[in-house]
Amino acid sequence: MQIFKVGGAVRDRLLGIPVTDVDRVVVGATTEQMVAQGFRPVGADFPVFLHPKTGEEYALARTERKSGRGYGGFTFHASPDVTLEEDLIRRDLTINAMAEDDQQNLTDPYHGQRDLEARILRHVSPAFAEDPLRVLRVARFAARYASLGFTVAPETLELMRQLSESGELQALTAERSWKEISRALMEDQPQVFIQVLRDCGALKELMPEVDALFGVPQPEVHHPEIDTGLHTLSVLEQSALHKQPLTVRWACLLHDLGKGLTPEEEWPRHIAHEHTGLKLIKAVNERFKAPKDCQELALLVGKYHTHCHRALELKASTLLELLQSFDVYRRPQRFEEFIGACEMDARGRKGLEQRSYPQADYLRGAAQAAREVAVQPLLEKGFKGPELGEALKRERLKALKAYKDKASA
Template sequence: MRIYKVGGAVRDRLLGKPVTDIDWVVVGATTEEMLAKGFRPVGSDFPVFLHPKSGEEYALARTERKSGRGYGGFTFHASPEVTLEEDLIRRDLTINAMAEDDQQNLTDPYHGQRDLEARLLRHVSPAFAEDPLRVLRVARFAARYAALGFTVAPETLELMRQLSESGELQALTAERSWKEISRALMEDQPQVFIEVLRACGALKELMPEVDALFGVPQPQAHHPEIDTGAHTLSVLEQAARHKQPLTVRWACLLHDLGKGLTPEEEWPRHIAHEFKGLKLIKAVNERFKAPKDCQELALLVGEYHTHGHRALELKPSTLLELLQSFDVYRRPQRFEEFIAACEMDARGRKGLEQRSYPQADYLRGAATAARSVAVQPLLEKGFKGPELGEAIKRERLKALKAYKETASF
């Protein structure tokens, strides 16, 4: 029995990056031997075990072959005869197909270290094209390591293009897709993830609503970058730069989908794109089974982001409706995330990345003013039921009128 550290832990150590998760592969062992040493089995698809003390995952060396469509369409074979090289060749990228023993002696049969130095994301073997999930994984790695100068090797991008055109991406489950998408959006340069998906034709297959934004012009006065797709990438880039959470980044990606529906004869204006985009945002949310908080914020930002930009001009009654839509009294964090998404939208414009966004503090002040209305005095006056609701609304409107008159923005 020989045990090796494999994959990301080896890659990141060689890159000088912190190692978080460690994967281990065991060569020359049987399931019975692992159980005898106290390892606990996990799952039934292939032999993976938990270490009796550390709880880390140890997998028996295995080979695999394609037996059906999609991510799960594989037959695995594990036995003591499977070599380390045979186990490594089934991996996606050369930089993930290296192993080291407990003395840090490197096993690198597919030149992963050379590709690390060349800053290339290159597939290990033609079997790469058997797993459609790898299209998303490579795009995610491109986003993660873009700051280090990594790019996708042309021959790998070509394989990704072939996979995209094959229809295999449609076999991916929503859960597996969302796992990759959500992780990619939380990388330092998530816009690179979208760029790579678009370059290989996968964006058109997975998110045609986002792909449709490229080539759609906007008014240059408000959008010096002009192209709606380019703007979306810039908004996503700003969201990452400002360390926004996943909910905000997802909303930033989808906020302008309605502009893809504007007839060409109406370009570059996009009247009512906020409302037109809601059905598209809903469709993307459902396709990937995004978490509820991501779904809700994306729809609210899609519908109300232009309200956010015009916050200082809104009538108190419109401002109250906006606050009510977000339920700022019980869900203050969601309104904060809306404000953040609006600010990223404003900053995601060529040459305007550093401009101030006074609307943010103005909206926060408005929410505070509305929340400051006390309910108890109205109860003491005898209001109840629907009458109480109307009375609270009147008092909040009064508070917002007073706030608008005194706020200095």
């Protein structure tokens, strides 16, 4: 029995970056031998075991064969006869198909170290095209390592294009897709993920609503970059630069979907795109079964982002309506994330990345003014039920008018 570290642990050590996950492969062992040594079997699909002391995962070396559509359409074969090289060849990229023993002796049959040095993401074998999830994975790795200069090999991008055109992407489950998308959005350069998906035709298959934004012009006075798709990439880039959470990054990706529905004769204006985009945002949310907080923020940002940009001009009554829509009294964090997404939208414009966004603090102040209206004096005056709600609304409106007067003085 031989044990090797494989995949990301080897790759990241060679790159000189922190190793977070350690995967191990066991060569020359049977399930019975693993159990006899105290390893606990987990997973029904293939033989993976938990170490009796550390709880870390160890997988028997295995081969796999395509047996159906999608990510799960494979049969696995594990036995003591399977070699390390046979296990490594089933992996996606050469930089993930390296192994090392406890003395850090490298096994690199598919030239992963060479591709690491050349900063290339290259598939290991033609079997790459059997797993549609790998399209998303490669795009995610491109986003993760873009800052190190990594690019996708042309022949790998071509295989990704063939996969995208084959219809296999439609066989991916919402859960598997969301896992890759959400991880990619949290990388340092999530816009690279979207760009790579677009380059291989996968964006059109997975998110046609986002793909439709490319080539759609916006007024140059507000958007020097003009192209709505490029603007979306820039907004996503800003969200990563400013360390925004996943909810904000998801909202940034979807905020302008309505512009893809504007008739060409109305270009470059996009009247009421906030409302026309809501059905598209809802469709994308549901397609990937995004978490509830991501779904809610994406819809709210889509609907109200132009309100945020015009915050200083809003009437007190409109301001109150906005605050009520976000339930800022019980859910202050969601409103803060909304402001963050809108600021990213404002900064995601060519040459305007560093400009100030006074609307952010103005809205924070407005929310605070509304929150400070006390309920107790109204209760003491005898208000209750719906009447209390109306009285509270009147007092908050009064507070917002006073806030606006003070801010503009």
